[in-house]
Amino acid sequence: MHDYIPLSVTPIYTRTADVIGHLLTVQRHVCAVCRAEAHLYVDRAEDGVTQGLICNRCRQVLEATEDPYVLAGALSYLTLPPAYRPTKEGERL
Numbered sequence: 001m002h003d004y005i006p007l008s009v010t011p012i013y014t015r016t017a018d019v020i021g022h023l024l025t026v027q028r029h030v031c032a033v034c035r036a037e038a039h040l041y042v043d044r045a046e047d048g049v050t051q052g053l054i055c056n057r058c059r060q061v062l063e064a065t066e067d068p069y070v071l072a073g074a075l076s077y078l079t080l081p082p083a084y085r086p087t088k089e090g091e092r093l
């Protein structure tokens, strides 16, 4: 389980500041997931490693599940719902 810490309360000293500064530059101050210009949260993995900066909406999605297979399945579902998928015979509903 990751921790999501508001960027505004993250300490601005020690190595964390260097990492966050790097992430802000690499991410161009936008969410690493949806690219929104929003208030960002620091995503910190269980081992304490800072993963990236994400917005509140993406934080809520990732708090619901961090399972990449579920997230990939959700992407597939949203992109091409089963009702629109052809049958083996090439027919659609």
Ligand SMILES: [Zn+2]
Pocket (backbone or CB within 6 Å): 031, 032, 033, 034, 035, 036, 054, 055, 056, 057, 058, 059
């Ligand atoms: Zn986002």
